[in-house]
Amino acid sequence: MKFYIIILLAISTRALSSCETFLDEKSSAKIASPSSTEDVELLLKDYGKFNAVYPYASEIASDNFFVSVQHLNGASERERRTYRWEPNDDVGPFWSFPYSAIFSANIILETLDHVKTADLEKKKKLYAMALFWRAFYHYALADLFCKPYMAGSAQTDLGIPLKRTADINKVPQRASVKETYDFIIKDIEAAIPSLDEGLSNKFQPNKAAGYGLLARIHLAMGSYAKAGLYADSCLRIQSTLVDYNALNTAQNIPFKVRNDEVILDVQASVSNLLNRARGRVDTLLVQTYDMDDLRLKAFFIHNADGTKGFKGHYSGASAAIQFVGLATDEMFLIRAECNARAGDIDKALVDLNTLLKHRWQKERFVELTGLDKDELLHVILLERRKELLFRCLRWSDLKRLNQENRFKKTLKRKLDDDDMLALEPNGERYVFKILRESILFSGIEQNP
Amino acid sequence: MATKLLTAVLCFFFLCVSAINSNAQTGVKRIWGEVIDEKSGKTIEGINMRFSRSLTRSQSDSTGAFYLLLRYPFDTLIFSGIDYEEVRHPVNDTTALPLMMELRRSNNVIEEVVIESGFQSIPKERATGSYAFIDSSLWNQRIGSNVMSRLDGLTNGLLTNNLNPDNPTVQIRGLSSLGSESMKPLVILDNFPFEGDLDALNPNDIESISILRDAAAASIWGARAGNGVIVIKSKTARVGQRLSTSVISNMTVSPRPDLFTSNHLPTPEYVEMERMLYEKGYYTARFSMLSSPSIPLVAELMEENRLGYLSDNALEERLDALKREDFRHDMQNYLYRRVANQQYAATMSGSRDRLSFVLSAGFDKNLEHRIGDANQRFNLRSNNTIQFTDKLNMQVGIWMAFQNNTNNSPGGYGDFRGISGYSQLATPSGDALPLDIYYRSLFTDTAGGGQLLDWKYRPLQELALSDKVTRSNDIIINWGMDYSWKYGFTGKIKFQKQFGNGESNHLNHQDSYYTRNLNNRFTQITSGDVENHIPRGAIRESSENTSSSYNIRAQIDFHRSFGRHEVNAIIGSEARDLKNESATSILYGYDKDKLTFTNIDPTTQYASFNNLFGWNYIPFGANLNRYVNRFISLYGNGAYTYSNRYTVTGSVRRDASNLFGVSTNQKWNPLWSVGGLWHLSKEDFFEFSAIKKLSLRATYGYSGNIPLNATALTQINYYGGAWSPVNENFATVSMGPNPSLRWETVRTTNVGLDFEAFSANRLKGNIEYYKKKSTDLFNSTKLDPIVGMSIQPKNSAAIVGSGLDISLSASLIERRFNWSSMLLFSYADFKVTQNLDPPSLDGLVSSGQGIFPVEGYNPYLIASYRWAGLNPENGNPRGYLNDEVSEDYIAMQLNTIEDQILHGPSLPPFFGSWRNTFRWKNWSLLAGLNYKFGHYFRKHALNYGTLFQYGESNGNLEYVNRWRESGDEVHTNVPSIQYPANSRRDNFYRYADINVQKADHIRLNELRLQYQVHATGISLIRSLSCHAFVDNMNVMLWKANTFNVDPENSIGFRRPINFSLGIQLNL
Secondary structure (H helix, E strand, O other): OHHHHHHHHHHHHHHHHHHHHHHOOOOEOOEEOOOOHHHHHHHHOOHHHHOOOEOOHHHHHOOOEEOOHHHHHOOOHHHHHHHOOOOOOOOOHHHHHHHHHHHHHHHHHHHHHHOOOOOHHHHHHHHHHHHHHHHHHHHHHHHHHOOOOOOOOOOOOEEEEOOOOOOOOOOOOEEEHHHHHHHHHHHHHHHHHHOOOOOOOOOOOOHHHHHHHHHHHHHHHOOHHHHHHHHHHHHHHOOOOOOHHHOOOOOOOOOOOOOOOEEEOOEEOOOOOOOOOOOEEOHHHHHOOOOOEOHHHHHEEEOOOOOEEEOOOOOOOOOOOOEOOEEHHHHHHHHHHHHHHOOOHHHHHHHHHHHHHOOEOHHHOOOOOOOOHHHHHHHHHHHHHHHOOOOOOHHHHHHHHOOOHHHOOOEEEEEEOOEEEEEOOOOHHHOOOOOHHHHHHHOOOOOO | OHHHHHHHHHHHHHHHHHHHHHOOOOOOEEEEEEEEEOOOOOEOOOOEEEEOOOOOEEEOOOOOEEEEEEOOOEEEEEEEEOOEEEEEEEEEOOOOOOEEEEEOEOOOOOOOOEEEOOOOEEEHHHOOOOEEEEOHHHHOOOOOOOHHHHHOOOOOOEEEEOOOOOOOEEEEOOOOOOOOOOOOOEEEEOOEEOOOOHHHOOHHHEEEEEEEOOHHHHHHHHHHOOOOEEEEEEOOOOOOOOOEEEEEEEEEEEOOOOHHHOOOOOHHHHHHHHHHHHHHOOOHHHHHOOOOEOOOHHHHHHHHHHHOOOOHHHHHHHHHHHHOOOHHHHHHHHHEOOEEEEEEEEEEEEEEOOEEEEEEEEEEEEEOOEOOEEEEEEEEEEEEEEEOOOOEEEEEEEEEEEEEEEEOOOOOOOOOOOOOOOOOOEOOOOOEOOOOOOEOHHHHHHHHHHOOOOOOOOHHHHHHHOEEEEEEEEEEEEEEEEEEOHHHEEEEEEEEEEEEEEEEEEEEOOOOHHHHHHHHHOEEEEOOEEEEOOOOOEEEEEEEEEEEEEEEEEEEEEEEEEOOEEEEEEEEEEEEEEEEEEEEEEEEEEEOOOOEEEOOOOOOOEEOHHHOOOEEOOOOOOEEEEEEEEEEEEEEEEEEEEOOOEEEEEEEEEEEEOOOOOOHHHHOEEEEEEEEEEEHHHOOOOOOOOEEEEEEEEEEEEEEEOOOOOOOOOEEEEEOHHHOOOOOOEEEEEEOOOOOOOOEEEEEEEEEEEEEEOOOOOEEEEEEEEEEEEEEEEEEEEOOHHHOOOEEEEEEEEEEEEEEEEEEEEEEEEOOEEEEEEEEEEEEEEEEEEEOOOOOOOOOOEEOOOOOOOOOOOOOEEEEEOOOOEOOOOOOEOEEEOOEEEOOHHHHOOOOHHHOEEEEEOOOOEEEEEEEEEEEOOEEEEEEEEEEEOOEEEOOOOOHHHHHHHHHHHOOHHHHHOOOOOOHHHOOOOOOOOOOOOHHHHHHHHOEHHHEEEOOEEEEEEEEEEEEEOOOOOOOOOEEEEEEEEEOOOEEEEEOOOOOOOOOOOOOOOOOOEEEEEEEEEO
16 A cells, blocks of 8 residues: 555656646747847837827817718717717727827836846837837827916826836826826936937837927927927938929829838828718818929829818828828928027028928929018918828817917818807817726716 | 558558457357347347357347357357346247347346546446436437537536527536636546547547536546536447447438528618618718729619719619519529538447457538538547456557538628628529629729729629638547556556647639739739739638647556445546647649749738728738647545445545746645435335435535636737738737736535436436536726726636526336436526626626626626607607606616616526437337526617618618607607617617517427337348437427517528438447
C-alpha cells in the first residue's frame, strides 16, 4: 500500500513541478499583455484608434453646409438632432471614442513606466507620442462639451473629466475649463522636446504636429500671441504647400491621403449626413470663391440641382471622411491672423499671399496689398473659412469669434417654410450635452 | 499528416483482416434463434447457452440472437443468465428453426445499469449523484445524423435551446453560465473531452450516453463541468463475445419547403408601397449618389415617367405586370429543392481468444434544402482489447471522421437584403436574371462604357459558378493499459492523441460576381485607357486549420469488499494540451487546372473606379493564428457502501490551466462534492410488497466553468498590416486590466428518490429536486465610457436555479400486444441574482432571444411596453408614460421596469416528452410527443423602417391590416404607415405587449413504425428490421397562442417534414 502512495506522490509532485513551465504557454499567440517597447510601438500604430475616429459633431452643427428635409429625415437621429441644434444626450461615439483613444494612450504611458530598456531616447519618444494623443483627444472633447475658453470664467466653467490613468475603476469628476486646457497644454509641452522632427510617417505625432496643435488650441483660447508663435515654430519645421495648379482638380478625389501639406493625418469617422450627395456646401460660402480660385474646382463637385458637394478632403477618401489633422495651410492662416491681430500687417500679408499663390490659377493671381489691419483680419478670417471647411475647425472659430462683438454670427437653418432654426451667438447649444450613460454612471454634471 | 493517415489506414486494414479470419468456421448443423424476455418481449443480450453433452457454448448478442453448432444428433441446450431462470431445452436435427426462447426473469433481480463518468463505470445501484442514462435501444429509436439533435427529448433536464435555429444549443438543468461558449455542456467521448465538431460523430457508433447533472456526478470533471457533462460511450466488444455484424441503411426524404407559408406583403401592396416611397422622395438622394446604390425597379419606372421617357399608361402597365409577380416563386423553384439523405453504417464486433474487437464504418450523405449546400461524412472506427493475462490488458483504438461540406447556395429566403416583392431570379425559360441589390441597374448597364466587366449580380449564375468546399479530417488514436494488482488495486494509464485538419476553399470563379465586382472597383478608365490592378482569373480564398491535442492520464482504482463493507475509489492525475493553428490566404488570378496564380501588390492604395469608393488596398487576407490551451488536473473519487444499503461518496478535483495572465495561485481551483444513498427497500422494516425498490439520494458539491477568453492583465491583440489603413503591423487594447479574475463556480444540491413498483419493469421512475447557485459568472460589465472601455467582462454575475426532474416508465400492457410508455418531465427555473452590469438604462424591453441578465429576473425574460391601442386620429401606436396614454416614444424608452409588462422567459420552465411504444408480434409503433409550458414568445411584428430599407426581405403580412382610417383601431393593432419611418415608433410597436403570447404547446414530433423479424429463413441473416420514421412533423396537438403560429417557427417559412425509411440487418 505504501508503495503506491509513494508512486502516486512521486507522479503528482513531478506533475506539479513541471506545471509551471507547462502552463506558461500563452493561450493565443496573438494576445499579450503589453510589456515591451515593441508592444508600445505597435499600440501607437493603431490607426483605427488614434487616427480615424475624431468626433465630427461640430461639423454637423456648423454653418458650412445644409441638407434638404428629405435627406435630413433619412439621416440617423443623432446627426439629425445635432444638425437641428436640439438638445441630445445620445452623443455615443462623439463622447466615447476620444476617451477610448485616451485609454490606449494611458495604457501606453503606464506600460512604459514599467518597461526596462537601454534605449531611453526611444522610450521618451514613445512616451511623448502617447502624451500628444492624450492631449489631442482631451482637446477634441473640450471643443464639443465645454464653453469656449474665457479668461474671466475659465476657473469656474465646467470642463471635462480628465483621465490621467488607465484604471478602469477610476472615473474623475469634471475639471474646470482652465484645468482642462492647462492639462492639455502641459501634456503637449511635455511631449514636444522628445518628438521626432522628421515627418517620416505622417500618422504618428511629430514635433511640428506638437507645435501645430498648441497653435490650434491657443487660437481657440484666444491667446493669439502664443498661437502665432507656435504656428511659427511649426512652420519652421514644415511649411510645404501643395500648388493646386499641379492638381488634376477634375478628379473625384483630387487629394491623396497624407499629401505634402499634411503634418499629421487624423480623420473623422464617416458621417452619413455629410455625404456629397446630401450635405450641400453653403451657397453663400461658395459664392465667395473667385472664378480663378482653383479651390472652386478642387473642393467642390457640382450637383444636378445646382448645389455643390464637398470633395476636397485631405483624407483622400470619397465623400464623408473629413480630414481633421494638422496641415500647413492651417498654420499659415493662424500665423497670418495672429500677426494681423498684433498689427504686423506685412508679415500677415506674406503668409496670406503665400497660401493664396498656391490656390489660385498661377497667371491670374495678384498679390494682396494695401489693406488696413481690420480689412486684413476680415480677409484672413474669410480665407480661413474658404480654406479650412469640413475640417471640424469651424466650430471652434465660431465659438471664439462670438466673443468679439464685431464677428458675432447667428446661425440659421431653413428646413421648410415653417421650420426655421437659429443658433444665437454663445447659445446654449454651442456646448453639447454629455453622453447620458456617463451622467448616470458617474453622476458627473450634465451641460444645460 | 499523410503518413499518419497512412498508418491509420494500415492499422484498420490489418484489423479487418484479423476479424475476417476469426469468422472462418464451418459447422455440422446450425442451431439458431433468439432469446426474448417473456414479459417485455424485448430481446436479451448476454444469455449464456451450452449443450449439456457437447459442451459447446455461446452467448446471445445485442439483438438477442444466437447460434451454435449441434455436434450430436440430439442434445439439451441450457440457457442461463444472471437475471433469468435457467431453461433446459432439448434439440435435435429436426428442431424447428429459428428457436425462439422466452426466458423468465428471476425474482429480486434488478436490471443493472452502469453509468459512465469518463473516469470509471459506476453501477447505478451505488451512484449517489444525478445521472441520466440513454441506452442503445432508446438511442436507436431515432435516425438523424447529428448526435445533439438526436438527444432532444430522450432524457429529462436537457433542453435544446432553439431560439436561434441555426445554432441550437443544449442546456442541462437550466442556465449556469452567461458566456456563449462557457454555457455549453462538456462532451466526453469515451474517456476524454471531445473538443472537435460534434457533427463528426457517427451516431451509430454510440452504445450509450450518460448525462451527469449534479455536482456529485460531474465534479470529477472539475472546472469544466458546471453545465453538466454528456458522456458518450462507443460500442465495445467483450471477451468471449461471438462475431456479429450489423448493417444499417436509412433514407430520409424531405419535400421542397413551401416559401408561401411565410408572411409577406402581397406584391400589389408592395408595389404601391414603393410607389408611395418614391413619391415621398425616399429614393431621391439615391438617384444622385455617386456610388449608385440600388434602386427598386418601381422607383426607376416612376423616375422614367417623371422624366418623360415613359408614358403614364405604359407606367401603369409595367406596374401592373410587376404586381403579378412574387419573389418567392423563383426562389422556391430555383434555390430550393426536395432532398433525399442517405445514411449507412456497418459494425462488426466479436472476439477470439484474448482479443476482442469492434470495427465500424459509417457514411452519411445529406443534402440541404438550399440547392448547392450539402454535406458528407465518412467514419471509421476500431477498438480492440487484448487480454495479455488475467491481470493485464491493453486497449488500442482509432477513430476517424472525414467530412466534406459544400456551401454553394447564393443564399435563400431572407438572405437577399433589398429584394423587392416582384423580384425575379430567372426568365420563364430559366435563364438567370440580375438582381439589382448592390448597385443601381442604370449604373451597372452603363458604367465604363463597355470597358468594364459585366457588373450585374445574378443569384442563379452565382449558384452555377460557386465552388465553396470545406473539408475536415479528424483522427483520434487512443491507447490504454490496465493492470489489476493485489488487494483490489488496478493501475490504469490512458493516452489519447487527436489530430484534425480542416480546410475551406472558396474559389471565386473569374465570372463570379465577387471577382467581377472587385475587378471593376479597381479599374481606372482614363481617356479610353483601361488600367486594372486585379489580375484576371479566379480568386481563391482559402483557410486551413489544424488542431492537435493530447491527453495523458494515470489513475489508480481500488475496489474491495470486507464483509459488509465495500470501498471503491479512484485517484489520478491528467494533463491535457490542445493546440489550434489557422492560416488564411487569398490568391488572385488563380487557375485551378494549372495551379498558377498572379501576385498582387497589397501595399499600394489604388483609386477605385471613378473614385467611387476612394483609394483602397487590394484585399489581402493572409492571417495566422495559434491557440494553445493547457490543463493539469488532480482528482480523486471514493465511495463506501455498507451492507449494500448505505453508500457515501466524495470527490475532489483541482485544475490548473495556462489561461493567459492568471497567476498560478488563482489557476488552482479545488472543486469537491459529497453524496449519500440509502436503499430504503432493503431495510427489514420496509414492508410494502407493491414497492419493489425505494431509495433516497442526496448530494452537495461544486463544479466550475472556465471563461475561456478571460485575462487578469491588460490584453492587447496584434494585427498584421493587412488590417491597417496605413499597412503597418499594429496592436490594439482589447481588454483592460482585471486583477481579480476567478473561475465561475456552480454549487449544486440534489435530492432524489428512485422507485420500482409491482414488478421490475411495470412501473419505475425517479424524482429529483435540485438547487443550483452559479456565482462569479463572467459577464460583460458596462463601464462608464470615460474610462475608455464601454464594456469589460468580469466575474460579476450570479444565477440561482432550482428544478425538478421526473421520469416515469411503465409497461402498461404486457401481453402479446405490448404498450410501454416513458414520460419525462422537467422543471427548471432560474434567475439572475447578481449582476454588476447596471440594469439597462433604457426602458426594459426584450424578445428573450439572447441573454438579458437583469437582477431578479430570468435571463431569457421577455419584457414589453404596455399597449394603449392605436391613436384613433392617426393610427400611431400608443403606450403609457407615468400612467398617462402617450405617444412620446423617446420618453417611454426610459420607462422604469415597474412600468413595463414582464411576461416571462422565452425558454420553457416546464418541458418534457412522452414516448409510447406499441408492440404486436413483429410490429412496433413509437409515437413521440414533446411538450413545453410556461414560456412566451414575441411574434414577428411589422417594422416600417426595415421594410423601406431592406424591402421584401423584411416584409410582413401585417402591412395589409395596418390602420388606414379612424375606426380601424377597433379591429387592428398594426400602426398606420408613416414616412419617414420613425425607428422609435417602429420599435415601440414591435416591443408592445400585444405581440407577446404564451408559447405553451404540445407537439407530435416523431413517429416510427418498425417491423422486426428474427427468423428470416436466410441462414446468414439472424435478424432484420425495417423501419419507417417521420421526424420534424410539427403536428401541433395543442398550442396556447391565438396568433395561430408555431411559437418555435414563427418567422419565415414552415420547416419541411422528414420521412425516413430504413433497414437494419444483423448477421
